[in-house]
Amino acid sequence: MPHFTAAExxxxDTIFRLNLINSITGYKPANLVGTAGPDGTLNLAIVSSVVHLGSxxxxIGFVMRPTSVARHTYENIRATRLYTLNHVHAGIMGPAHFTSANFPREVSEFAACGLTPETLAGFGAPYVRESRIKIGLELLQELPIEANGTILLIGSVQQVHLPDEVLRPDGSLNLDAAETVCVSGLDGYHAAxxxxxxxxxxxxxxGARPLPAAS
Known part of the structure; x- marks a missing residue:
């Protein structure tokens, strides 16, 4: 059985370690973060660190990687305080993954990756039209993580947009109907x-009691 210690x-190998540590937490949510810069340039980036922080x-929070290099998403969020989270589904996995390429600031990932920006209910950050579950957020707090230079961005939910068939009567979501996918490691996409x-x-x-299958 493979075994690795903190010292080892x-x-x-760098790539082996990246793949290993990015995989050991299991499946992660796949979301596209939509932002707009002060000059109107649109930005789109895939993230897998989104986490529920309270109802x-x-x-909702997500982790921003160290800002030792240009982070257009982070710069836009700090400038405008607004951003969107858009679920990735099976039909847009390829374009969503392509947003991870290092495009110049003046290039919009929406256009470069074949995805469509849209404005909903007057919100000041772009949503992804092709996404089925979309959340508009306003930056509430930044928590620097000193251990590795990352930043936890905490957003206050301002809007939620989703299809009728995804919303259950009790408020939970039928993610199967939305075909929402999850991520393993850095590049694996899975149907849940x-x-x-x-x-x-x-x-x-x-013991734990299952709900009826139709719930």
Missing amino acids: LPQL NPAL RLLARYDYARPDDS
Whole structure:
């Protein structure tokens, strides 16, 4: 069985270590971050570090890599305070992954990657028209992570857009219907499917109780 210690990890081949550490956390959400610069130039970048931080108030975070090099997404968010998160689905995986290329600031990834910007409900950052689940956020807080120079950006949810068939009566989402995909490592895209939903767990229950299949 392969085994790696903290002392051994820095000695590994760089690409091997990148793939290993980016894979060990399992499946991650695939989202496109849409922003606009002060000059109107649109930017789009794929991220896999989006995380739910709370529902009241509704907060979502994602991790920005170190700003030792130009980070157009981060610069735009700081300038305008607004950005969007757009789920990647099976039909746009290739264009979504292509946004990770190092395009010059003056080049819009929307145009370069064949995706369409759209404005919804007057929000000041671009959504991805082809995406099916879309969230508009306003930057609320930045938390520098001193250990590696990354930054946790915390956004307040301002808008949510999704198709009728994705929203269940209880407020949960049918991600199968949206064909939302997830990411493993740096470059693996996976189709996810619902296996089960469980009722709220209580200590006095005999075990976790599955919800009806139609829920």
